Amino acid sequence: MSYLPYALAAWLFVVGLYGVVSSRNLIHLAVCLTVMQSGTYVLLLAIGYKNGGAAPIFRPTRHKAVDPVVQALTLTDIVVSVTVVALILALALGAHKESGSVNPDEIADFSG
């Protein structure tokens, strides 16, 4: 049981990846990327968790606390995820304007 959170992280990662590969809509694809990214949030936080630990906020008392570093990393991670979604959506709007489609399989302008 104590590996369940890690398994969840791997699950989110691979399910998100599946969504990216199978997506027929760029907006859908962007959301799938966030699902994949949330796998890394879960992994980071699970690694830093300590049984019986509380949040690393010490006011007014000192107590056993979980790792603050992974939380800081996850905060950065979330910002990254927002920016990537915004950029992909902006590109998707452009694709829709130019080709009338947001299906990644249909907007292939060139290949080879």
Next chain:
Amino acid sequence: MKASDILVDVFLASGVIAQLIACIGVVAFDDVFDRLHFSGAGATLGPLLIGARACTRNRHGACGAAHRFRSGRGDGRRTVGEMIPLQVVIIVLVGAAALAVVRQADPLRQTLVNGFYGLSLVVLFVVFQAPDVALSMIVVGSIAYPLILLVAIARVRGRAEDTTDTDKQ
């Protein structure tokens, strides 16, 4: 469990419910403005209530209480099965929600499911004793994502008035 503990859990629950209603509203209405109203309601009430819960010190929350209860039984018997049932339930919930998000091909419905998924992640983060991260996830999941996603979807589908026509074609 003290009265204050119960109170903060009530905050959490009502925040979640507010978010859920907002999500349903987003899907129930066709017009992007009406949808945004609901996501706006989610953007205010949800963060307020869930944030209130996240900001209260977590030792007094459900997980902290559970842990005190556990460690009261003695540290000597710690085994691998250290996780508390709440964590297991939420982990399974997050996993299922993620699958639902990916499998939902329609972007608009996916936004709803994604809102629910974001919420379940928030709860998971609270359980993992990461209130800062939970707060970030709330503000991102209820303010940033819905707006840009809904506008993009609306733009791609055409305006609400002619949505139905283009869909039928």
Next chain:
Amino acid sequence: MSTILAFPVALPLVGAAFVALTDDWTPKAVKEFPAMLIAAATVAFSTVILVRSERTTLVHWFGGWHPRHGLALGVGFVAEPLGAGMAVLAGALVTASLVYSWRYMEEAPRLYRVLMLVFLAGMSGFALSGDIFNMFVWFELMGVAAYALAGYSIERLGPIQGALNFAITNTVAALFLLFGTALLYGHTGALNLAQIGRSLAGHHAGGVVIVAFTLLVAGLLVKSAVVPFHFWLADAYAVSPVPVCAVFAGAMSEVGLFGIARWYWTVFSGPLDPHAHAVRDVLLAMGLVTALVSAVMAFLQRHLKRLLAYTVISHVGIALCGIALLDSKALAGAANLVISNGFATAGLFFACGVLLREFRTVDELLLHGRGRALPFLGVVVALAAVALVGVPYIGSFLGHSTLDEGATEHGLRWLPPLLMLATGISAGAVLRAAARIFLGWGPREDSLLTPEPPDEVPETQASRPVMVAVTAVVVLIGIGLGFAPGLEDRSEHASDRFRDRQAYVERTLDGKVRRYGPPAPVVLHRAKPSSIAYGIGALLIAIATAALGLYRRRVPATARRAGARLLDPAVAGLKTVHSGVVGDYVMWITVGTALVGGVWALTLHGP
């Protein structure tokens, strides 16, 4: 005074904010200068770091959080010559691009300049950082700037497709990096490279280490575009504005390779050294396949930017071979190769920009013979092609010869001829295009070449003299590096230090300063006869390839048919695989990662 290490990152970032803030008020005549000056100043700082780091490794702890009892609390930058050299290369190319794009961008030039500066900061940060999560941050920063720059010409579908493929594949790559980073953190409790390296050393590689290594390497292989992770690159480079392409080609792909080398030697060499052969075999195989396949793909293109994009991939493959040998000499060769090819390829992209300005197309067949009006540019392009070939003592020859010596020392005598073949074919494609455009040789039609949508629109009203001058200067730097006095010894010395994990760890965590002697007196090495033979061989292959591309019809019909029967299915297969669909690309990334991971899981495990 190690604070100088902050400047190559902080200066362009402040500069980007400054340009974003003041650009609207700046008089039109001087609008372009702040960004240029900031980029130039960044190069100056990076160069000072490079020079100083030759004597001793520089370390800077941000926020003053020095390690306590070997425990790194904060984020540190660690500069040794290869990393600092990478920062100088990135800075030099960005500066050249900004000068080149003087009045180049007709629209939104302000946003372009801001993004270029941010992009520079990201590359410098990645090259100098000594902290694995911090490297992820800079990786993502250069990614975000690069995706937007690639999609600059949004009024056409091609750039949107290219930028989307670029953004999605590279985001997946970044997540691979992050997952690997998290695994390492869970396994060692550290994010500082030196500290991770120290705690992994002396243990056998377990599952965590192997998986983390695979994910980190796979993420960077996507960035540096190694087969089968390379698909996005041609799409993105073909459509980006020319000045952006030059920086992408000259520095961004190479940054990925640098990261692989950095992580292998500072983090993983401890547990993986007993199995170095397995690491070597896998990377070498990927490098070789990359070099050869994309050289052929380059030959099949008529869209010049796409052709150059495939030569970039081919060079990346060759440089990866140099890293894969896991040896100082070969690493030095790879480093020299990256620098000279980087400048030469950037110069070729710049030349494309001049053609685009003059003739509004970069289609080789449409440009047939029209380049005769630009003889000087023709000479520059020919010189760049020669630099890519590595004709003895010119351009990339130094890199090739050092790499060849490294391969021979390892007993891999079959490697240099194959690399020669790849170099020859890709350079031959460039020569063919140059001959067709600037000399008007060969037919105007060629059914073999991939047709491209006629999409190029004039991008610019920029001044041609500035563009040609920058092109010439960049190409000359690429050629001249082959003659740089003492570069061979210095780069080998730097590679030795780069591979010395012990010294790196002690310097970073324990503050144990080592002084390195002044660079040895300049000795001119005579190249080995074999290297000279390979250089000449590559030139001959290039000429033969170019001739074949131009005068295929003069080959006797029977031979042609036999060749077609043999090669056509392969060519068709290659073209099908490069489908332009992002779902396929991500699928290939997954397949590649799973395969590499599987091989390493079987071979790296255990004592």
Next chain:
Amino acid sequence: MTRQIRLGVFTVAGCGLAAFLLWGLAGLPGFGHYHWPYGNVLNQVAPNERHTSNVVGAVVFDYRGFDTLGEEFILFSAVVGVSLLLRKDREEAAPADRVRSDPIMATGAVAAALLFVLGLWVVAFGYVTPGGGFQGGVVLAGAFLLVYLTGGYREYHALTPHSPVEMAEAIGAGAFAILGFAGIAYAGSYLGNFLGIGDAGSLYSGGSIPLLNWATAVEVCAAMILLFSEFLKTYVIPTDDWRPELGPR
């Protein structure tokens, strides 16, 4: 290559990748057994050394403040990138912006004001309680968004004129980087803490952490507003008698 082939190959490779990841994850210490010195030492020393009670805040703005600098600029360049990519994507012919009833607008104004105060609170106490520049900045931007939702695009546009918001974003991002240089000047290292660390638990604690925190808040709030504006501009339509300049700048 057909979709079926792609999905088929992916299924095989994806299962392989999943198995591979699980194999690696199985080598980690079990969930809940974090025992590394990095986090534990920071939990020990940060409250004393920085007088911040929220150690995550101290890590974000001090110990690993340099990561946050990068993160700020990721957001900054994403906004620049989005405005670059959407510069041509403007709605041209369009129906009118909806005008809403007065009670809704009044309620919205009150709610927006409340949300704004909440945002300020989240920012201000970020290094004392959960919260901080990023979270608070997004909430602040959410307050402006609420003005749009209950008032209309016109009110939103009036409250968030493009140029000043853009300047605020550049200033917020630049301030973070410049505070780093102040660290070089006064503390000998980039992003060094050059102010006294103050009393624990108060708003004056943490040295330069509050400054960085507020710089982040300004940057994030402005960046989010710009992001919303860019996306809204592709959809929202002004009324007939009123058109904001929507063109690229």
